[in-house]
Amino acid sequence: MSSQGGGGRTRVGRYELGRTLGEGTFAKVKFAKNVETGENVAIKILDKEKLLKHKMIDQLKREISTMKLIRHPNVIRMHEVMASKTKIYIVIELVTGGExxxxxxxxxxxxxxxxxxxxxxxxxxxxxxxxxxxxxxxxxxxxxxxxxxxxxxxxxxxxxxxxxxxxxxxxxxxxxxxxxxxxxxxxxxxxxxxxxxxxxxxxxxxxxxxxxxxxxxxxxxxxxxxxxxxxxxxxxxxxxxxxxxxxxxxxxxxxxxxxxxxxxxxxxxxxKGYQPPTFETEDINLDDVNSIFDESGDPTQLVVERREERPALMNAFELISTSQGLNLGTLFEKQTGSVKRETRFASRLPANEILSKIEAAAGPMGFNVQKRNNCKLKLQGESPGRKGQLAIATEVFEVTPTLHMVELRKSNGDTLEFHNFYHSISNGLKDVMWKPDGNIAEVDRILHHRSQ
Missing domain, CATH: 1.10.510.10 (Transferase(Phosphotransferase) domain 1)
Known part of the structure; x- marks a missing residue:
């Protein structure tokens, strides 16, 4: 069982969930923290109903069992697997250096x-x-x-x-x-x-x-x-x-x-210059994998996900990890020379007002609002792109009661088309975006306040 942590966090088992790092047809990946050890991880969340519908459960069990046995310095590590009544949670190594x-x-x-x-x-x-x-x-x-x-x-x-x-x-x-x-x-x-x-x-x-x-x-x-x-x-x-x-x-x-x-x-x-990888083999336990796929379904093995309807808090580590190379000066600045599947900015406006302004700016650009709830917004492009219709997920995080971090993330379509979309919509959101005045002193004060 699990309980909700304070301040709008979602808790699953011993993990506190944070912002969404990526999403696809069958899964969503979220930043998470192990509240017992303090370790930061990523959690891949899969929908059981979709997996059943596409007859993927047996395949998924085989894949997860195999992946848990893989321990290599150049492959993302899988730590453990959990399940609720409706979802499967795969806990994996968090990698912060980008793509x-x-x-x-x-x-x-x-x-x-x-x-x-x-x-x-x-x-x-x-x-x-x-x-x-x-x-x-x-x-x-x-x-x-x-x-x-x-x-x-x-x-x-x-x-x-x-x-x-x-x-x-x-x-x-x-x-x-x-x-x-x-x-x-x-x-x-x-x-x-x-x-x-x-x-x-x-x-x-x-x-x-x-x-x-x-x-x-x-x-x-x-x-x-x-x-x-x-x-x-x-x-x-x-x-x-x-x-x-x-x-x-x-x-x-x-x-x-x-x-x-x-x-x-x-x-x-x-x-030339090749260094074969060095790593140790270790005994791996597959009990957690077997238990979540056990059809007898022991309810005591299930975790429960709970959340509050308000912006999720972004703790100091997450805030720092969103900047390049832990350089706080880049936190709220427009990144140049780099094409990402996610982009973010800061705003002093309330969460609902931020989302309304994004919705208003996206409409004339040919994007419809697909879904809006709990400080999240999904935009869907009307025209087909190079890799299908461009879809954008937007989420507002609370840094302090008067400062929010806004993240726009590509959930479908072409990365370069998303990059162009972000540059275009930025022009219509100048009254929404906030930047510290010339230095990072104010950012340092925000981080210090949040970490207290």
């Missing part, structure tokens, strides 16, 4: 040595998971996170696409993933080797890291598929000869002749 996608956009492209370092860590993670029968199938820079030390962490390994089991022919048969990163054998839907398909995606990622753009790009989906199927791409002039050779071996459209991960690790370009 690798942001680094690519802000630097336009990475230097060869930097790209190689991230690629080595990616291959380490993918190879380890494949050795345990886990295939990602949606590898892309947006699913690659960085911790505070700049170490790469693969997120959602085994959970981003709930995998259909390998069939009698030894192949997977579910077409999934992001089109630009998907291997040609996945597109033709005649069955594919998950390990070979993942390696293709790694090759696309390496290209993007060093080029700053995709090797396969076309506004017409069928034209894009033809380019992928033929491996119709050209490496830019600044790629070294050894880089070009490796990428061409990985982006071989024939999976039977495509280089293997073992051969990649033995490649001279890859081996």
């Amino acid at each position: 690798l996608f942001d680094k690519i956009v802000s630097h336009r492209r990475l230097k060869e040595d930097d790209a190689r370092k991230y690629f080595q860590q990616l291959i380490n993670a993918v190879d380890y998971c494949h050795s345990r029968g886990v295939y990602h199938r949606d590898l892309k820079p947006e699913n690659l996170l960085l911790d505070a030390n700049g170490t790469l962490k693969v997120s959602d390994f085994g959970l981003s696409a709930l995998s259909q089991q390998v069939q009698k022919d030894g192949l997977l048969h579910t077409t999934c993933g992001t089109p630009n990163y998907v291997a040609p054998e996945v597109i033709i839907n005649k069955g594919y080797d998950g390990a070979k398909a993942d390696l293709w995606s790694c090759g696309v990622i390496l290209f993007v890291l060093m080029a700053g753009y995709l090797p396969f790009e076309d506004s017409n989906l069928m034209s894009l598929y033809k380019k992928i199927y033929k491996a119709d791409f050209t490496c830019p002039s600044w790629f070294s000869t050894s880089t070009k050779k490796l990428i061409k071996k990985i982006l071989d459209p024939n999976p039977n002749t495509r280089i293997t991960i073992a051969e990649v690790i033995n490649n001279e370009w890859f081996k």
Whole structure:
């Protein structure tokens, strides 16, 4: 059982939930704090009804059991699993360094040595998971996170696409993933080797890291598929000869002749400065996984989620962690040179007035209000975008009774289109946004007050 903490917080078991970090069709990820240890984590919340409707429960149990057994420095760690009557809560490692996608956009492209370092860590993670029968199938820079030390962490390994089991022919048969990163054998839907398909995606990622753009790009989906199927791409002039050779071996459209991960690790370009990962194996307990999927359903094993209808408080750590590199000067400033799936600003206005002004500014831009409650607003774009209709989730957090943090987050659609939306709507919200006067003294006072 659980109880509600003070000040508008939601409590699940021993965890106090904070702001939403991301959301998708089946899940939402929230910042959380273990009130017993003080450890900050992320909690992935899945809707049981949706999982049952799509017959995913058995698959999810297999995936969670496998993921809990994975302990690798370049894969986000799963701590434990809980369940309420309606939801499943997956407690995972909190990573605060942002997406690798942001680094690519802000630097336009990475230097060869930097790209190689991230690629080595990616291959380490993918190879380890494949050795345990886990295939990602949606590898892309947006699913690659960085911790505070700049170490790469693969997120959602085994959970981003709930995998259909390998069939009698030894192949997977579910077409999934992001089109630009998907291997040609996945597109033709005649069955594919998950390990070979993942390696293709790694090759696309390496290209993007060093080029700053995709090797396969076309506004017409069928034209894009033809380019992928033929491996119709050209490496830019600044790629070294050894880089070009490796990428061409990985982006071989024939999976039977495509280089293997073992051969990649033995490649001279890859081996430069390579440090194999070091980590300890440990005994893992799967009792929590088994108990939440036990159909006899012991009610004492269920947690209860409770909340108040008011803005959630944002504690000092969360406030600091939203700034880049823990630099408080960037807390309430417009971020430049970086494209994110979330953007935030501060306001002195009451929560309801903030949401009303956002709603009024979004209307003329072709966005409708889909849902509004509990200091949250969901906006849906009317026109189709590059990756479907753009949808934006907005939430207001209370920093102090007179200061709110407002977060706009992309919940569907294209990241660059969201970035353009935010820049446009910012012009209509100038009377809503607040910034400290020239220095961060006032911010320091706010944080000091909140931490008391």
